[in-house]
Amino acid sequence: MIYTCYEMVRDCRDRLPEGWMHFISHYVPVVRQALAHYAPGRAGDRALLDHILVTVHKPESFMFQSTEPPEERWFVAQLRQLMVAELAAPAAEISIGLETLTAALEPLTMTEKQAAWFETMRYSAAQAGPMLRVSPETVEKVRDRAAELIRGQVDSWRRTLLAENGPALGREAAAVATHDCLPTKAFLDVVDGRTTWRDREMMDRHLRTCWHCVDHFCRMLEVVHLLRGSQPLSEAESEPFRTLLGVAAPKRTGWKRLIGRA
Ligand SMILES: [Zn+2]
Structure with missing residues (x-):
């Protein structure tokens, strides 16, 4: 039943x-x-x-x-x-906003941006890898690259910058939806393997420039992860x-x- x-x-x-x-x-x-x-x-x-x-x-x-x-x-x-x-959440000592992230992480693909974004959500490479269906080593490599790119954009930097700015970045991303943004269902279709190549390509293109959707997609992957681990x-x-x-x-x-x- x-x-x-x-x-x-x-x-x-x-x-x-x-x-x-x-x-x-x-x-x-x-x-x-x-x-x-x-x-x-x-x-x-x-x-x-x-x-x-x-x-x-x-x-x-x-x-x-x-x-x-x-x-x-x-x-x-x-x-x-x-x-x-x-x-x-306490305010980050060194604060960065989405604008800085957009400029710094411009060269990254959709999945690479997600690998970096999961760091703002406090997920380790070992946790984020399975959620993104890539190896933790790949996530680690992307994060090292992202860290260097961000470092090139800011005056002061440390390795924990993304995690410390996580709550503020999450709030900012949730607030900046555009009319091209994708609905929850679009991300769940990817999770459930119900998406076409064409949809997937459109999604890739949109998420390269939209943190709102990167965040939304990561949160849906997180939900699947939370539900799987709960009794x-x-x-x-x-x-x-x-x-x-x-x-x-x-x-x-x-x-x-x-x-x-x-
Ligand atoms: Zn969007």
């Missing part, structure tokens, strides 16, 4: 316990994993996690704003954006979050009880 993201959002909107139970068991682990990545020092910060869940639970939540039937990966991408926005919570593990959101205890009837006993 498949319970889709569309059904979950519908049931959450109707304030049905099934919807919120599904949200808690499937997406609390994803938020935790993303927190551990972006704010390792706050990975166990229960107040922060609770705050994020309460925000999603509110009637004005992003969850209920979608004009299209929500897809799981879109949902997780939104959840990740909300979580990152809640982390008050749903058990009913007992979900309990504190159910209490937090005031969700009624699930009825132990029918197939759910049978599965519970297995």
Whole structure:
């Protein structure tokens, strides 16, 4: 029995316990994993996690704003954006903007730009390689080249510049969409192998000059990575979050009880 993201959002909107139970068991682990990545020092910060869940639970939540039937990966991408926005990142000591990156990294291809961009998202070469379907050594090589190119554009530089500027660059990239920018579906089609060579070529060309789409594509690859590494919570593990959101205890009837006993 498949319970889709569309059904979950519908049931959450109707304030049905099934919807919120599904949200808690499937997406609390994803938020935790993303927190551990972006704010390792706050990975166990229960107040922060609770705050994020309460925000999603509110009637004005992003969850209920979608004009299209929500897809799981879109949902997780939104959840990740909300979580990152809640982390008050310190300003980078040496600040660089997209304009500098555009000038410095002009010679890089789409995939090379993504390899560099994943550094702003704090992913190591070993993590970014599989997401981009290239070897970690290739990512490392591209990053060394990108570092040298950036170094040539700025007055002061250090190797951690991209990671330190990550939150600000992410915000800037998210804000600069153009009318040629691609929808989430275009990136998911690449992930799912449903894209044509022609589409792929157009995408390559657009992403060479568009950080908004480089960021968007990287975040969709990140979502796939987060979902792959996440295990749903058990009913007992979900309990504190159910209490937090005031969700009624699930009825132990029918197939759910049978599965519970297995
Ligand atoms: Zn774009």
